[in-house]
Amino acid sequence: MSRSAHPAGPRHADVLTEGHYSAPAADLNVLDEKVWSRTVTRDADGALTVGGITVARLAEEFGTPAYFLDESDFRARCRAWSEAFGPDADVFYAGKAFLSRAVVRWLKEEGLNLDVCSGGELTTALDAGMPAERIAFHGNNKTVAEIERAVEAGIGRIVLDSFQEIVRVAHIAQRHGVRQRVQIRVTVGVEAHTHEFIATAHEDQKFGIALADGQAAEAVRRALSLDGLDLIGVHSHIGSQIFDMAGFEVSARRVVQLLAEIRDEHGVELPEIDLGGGLGIAYTSEDDPREPHEIAKALSDIVTRECESAKLRTPRISVEPGRAIVGPTAFTLYEVGTIKPLEGLRTYVSVDGGMSDNIRTALYDAEYSVALVSRTSDAEPMLVRVVGKHCESGDIVVKDAFLPADLAPGDLIAVPATGAYCRAMASNYNHALRPPVVAVRDGEARVIVRRETEEDLLRLDVG
Ligand SMILES: *Cc1c(COP(=O)(O)O)cnc(C)c1O
Numbered sequence: 001m002s003r004s005a006h007p008a009g010p011r012h013a014d015v016l017t018e019g020h021y022s023a024p025a026a027d028l029n030v031l032d033e034k035v036w037s038r039t040v041t042r043d044a045d046g047a048l049t050v051g052g053i054t055v056a057r058l059a060e061e062f063g064t065p066a067y068f069l070d071e072s073d074f075r076a077r078c079r080a081w082s083e084a085f086g087p088d089a090d091v092f093y094a095g096k097a098f099l100s101r102a103v104v105r106w107l108k109e110e111g112l113n114l115d116v117c118s119g120g121e122l123t124t125a126l127d128a129g130m131p132a133e134r135i136a137f138h139g140n141n142k143t144v145a146e147i148e149r150a151v152e153a154g155i156g157r158i159v160l161d162s163f164q165e166i167v168r169v170a171h172i173a174q175r176h177g178v179r180q181r182v183q184i185r186v187t188v189g190v191e192a193h194t195h196e197f198i199a200t201a202h203e204d205q206k207f208g209i210a211l212a213d214g215q216a217a218e219a220v221r222r223a224l225s226l227d228g229l230d231l232i233g234v235h236s237h238i239g240s241q242i243f244d245m246a247g248f249e250v251s252a253r254r255v256v257q258l259l260a261e262i263r264d265e266h267g268v269e270l271p272e273i274d275l276g277g278g279l280g281i282a283y284t285s286e287d288d289p290r291e292p293h294e295i296a297k298a299l300s301d302i303v304t305r306e307c308e309s310a311k312l313r314t315p316r317i318s319v320e321p322g323r324a325i326v327g328p329t330a331f332t333l334y335e336v337g338t339i340k341p342l343e344g345l346r347t348y349v350s351v352d353g354g355m356s357d358n359i360r361t362a363l364y365d366a367e368y369s370v371a372l373v374s375r376t377s378d379a380e381p382m383l384v385r386v387v388g389k390h391c392e393s394g395d396i397v398v399k400d401a402f403l404p405a406d407l408a409p410g411d412l413i414a415v416p417a418t419g420a421y422c423r424a425m426a427s428n429y430n431h432a433l434r435p436p437v438v439a440v441r442d443g444e445a446r447v448i449v450r451r452e453t454e455e456d457l458l459r460l461d462v463g
Pocket residue numbers: 094096097115138237239240241276277278279320321322323324420
């Protein structure tokens with residue numbers, strides 16, 4: 001629903017029909033396990049617990065707002081992905097969704113590889129001991145300094161994103177006396193978002209090299225001709241929060257077609273294809289994500305089938321889930337502040353965070369769920385909009401949801417599925433202090449990214 005659809009005029013009539021909300025759940029006290037991390041439950045007193053610890057204790061010890069990350073869920077998801085794809089495929093966790101040194105160690109222990117897309121992410125990965133050969137480096141504008149650092153570290157692969165970068169990486173690799181393993185990111189003319197995908201001839205976006213007009217084939221020609229590069233495969237990433245496998249099907253078919261063309265022209269069969277990430281998770285009860293094993297089967301079936309018909313050896317597949325691993329594993333805990341009922345419209349519930357800890361609602365019109373978690377309630381459901389404390393009317397955390405009508409200042413509410421792209425995109429707007437990330441596991445809670453302090457703010461402000 002675009003905001004410009006209602007350019008002017010009184011909005012009162014629109015408001016109630018404009019939302020995405022469906023009827024309130026029969027019982028607001030019941031937590032839909034689809035949107036909460038695996039160890040979340042309510043205790044006998046009705047308070048939400050995660051990893052065996054109640055939110056009241058967590059709020060007392062760590063304050064609000066804060067992200068609580070269910071470590072055993074995170075690890076279980078890593079294992080589910082790597083077991084689903086098996087030994088003949090590689091799972092790269094997309095670090096941009098949320099990266100910290102603890103996360104890197106978990107990934108390493110669970111046998112996953114890691115995607116980075118900046119020098120900062122690379123530093124975090126290496127510092128926490130991820131072997132360089134298990135790291136892939138992405139991005140449409142890697143700096144020379146970043147490429148140098150990656151090559152020096154012995155990074156597993158660099159995903160080339162432009163003609164200029166092909167030459168740049170080749171030169172740097174040669175200067176270091178190495179042949180850098182690379183993939184070429186191609187844009188296959190598929191854009192997928194949530195439940196839809198669109199196949200287009202031209203891709204009007206900044207990533208990758210277009211397949212359609214022969215550009216990708218030309219990029220392959222150049223990469224194969226340069227001594228500094230070891231071209232191991234082709235990469236495609238088609239979108240985000242995708243539920244429909246049809247987009248991946250088209251993408252895989254086109255990528256395999258390119259491999260066949262490369263074989264015909266150059267007599268080489270590239271050994272790998274990377275089908276990217278973008279797999280959807282449940283933010284609300286209406287979302288129905290696929291399980292990793294279904295995704296793995298669908299992808300490997302498509303690739304195998306296409307390769308058989310092109311008479312190609314089946315390449316090694318890699319995938320890059322970010323959101324699908326970390327997204328469902330965390331929730332944000334807020335304390336309710338002011339509550340403003342707008343007669344005939346809805347009730348605005350303000351929390352002690354907002355767009356500084358979750359920009360996704362403002363940025364993408366993302367949908368979230370919310371629940372009262374410090375207690376249960378038998379009060380009637382009321383339609384609410386959960387908003388932050390920032391100086392923007394677009395500072396919305398949850399656009400439309402139901403909370404019990406007896407909600408009061410001081411109650412704790414939680415927004416599930418905030419593990420991905422929330423702390424990672426957090427800002428200091430209004431000099432907000434970015435919240436901590438607390439890992440919870442087996443009755444223990446541990447800060448893995450601490451809360452920012454006012455001293456942190458002043459330290460960067462050098463006067
Ligand atoms: C963002 C991104 C991913 C991860 O996307 P998710 O939606 O978090 O799964 C994977 N690969 C590439 C190249 C990306 O840019």
